[in-house]
Amino acid sequence: MVLVDNNILSSLAKVGRLDLLKELFGEVMTTPSVMEEFRDERIEGYDFVDRIYDARTFGEVTEDKWLQLTSLSNQENQAKEEVLGRGGPLGVADSECLVIADNRDEVLLTDDTYLGSRAMSEDIDVYDLETLLEACIRDGVIEDSEELKEILEGIENRDYYSFAPGFKEKLLSVLEEK
Numbered sequence: 001m002v003l004v005d006n007n008i009l010s011s012l013a014k015v016g017r018l019d020l021l022k023e024l025f026g027e028v029m030t031t032p033s034v035m036e037e038f039r040d041e042r043i044e045g046y047d048f049v050d051r052i053y054d055a056r057t058f059g060e061v062t063e064d065k066w067l068q069l070t071s072l073s074n075q076e077n078q079a080k081e082e083v084l085g086r087g088g089p090l091g092v093a094d095s096e097c098l099v100i101a102d103n104r105d106e107v108l109l110t111d112d113t114y115l116g117s118r119a120m121s122e123d124i125d126v127y128d129l130e131t132l133l134e135a136c137i138r139d140g141v142i143e144d145s146e147e148l149k150e151i152l153e154g155i156e157n158r159d160y161y162s163f164a165p166g167f168k169e170k171l172l173s174v175l176e177e178k
């Protein structure tokens with residue numbers, strides 16, 4: 001299973017490709033606090049948020065309902081409070097993601113630089129958006145250059161994302177090698 005933060009969910013939902021998470025990892029979870037971070041955008045009527053809400057489940061995983069909401073155990077809640085008590089830039093949702101990924105030995109998907117660095121310093125495996133897209137190519141989830149270009153352009157245009165220099169070319173070459 002993998003734990004996903006709001007920024008990865010947002011980027012993929014904006015281009016209509018949340019399915020990449022399900023296809024690559026099978027089992028995907030997030031926290032209620034991550035979902036709460038989308039509340040204002042949902043109130044404003046942003047349709048990408050509805051895609052995320054439509055995929056969530058509080059119980060049984062189905063074809064359409066696969067984004068599992070997971071709550072913290074008492075021990076994890078205590079650890080979250082300790083993280084928050086230290087101060088710093090981690091909010092509630094990020095602290096929950098950090099604690100769950102650490103305690104449950106899950107991969108953390110985040111594009112938050114501070115959260116990713118903090119998680120890696122605690123020996124948590126982290127995928128950012130670029131790593132996720134490369135894994136999708138390597139595992140055959142993204143199979144052709146047109147699909148890849150559409151995803152990359154969509155993320156840049158709809159999420160105002162800037163990929164690292166040379167990244168798109170690197171992905172295209174990985175795709176051609178397959």
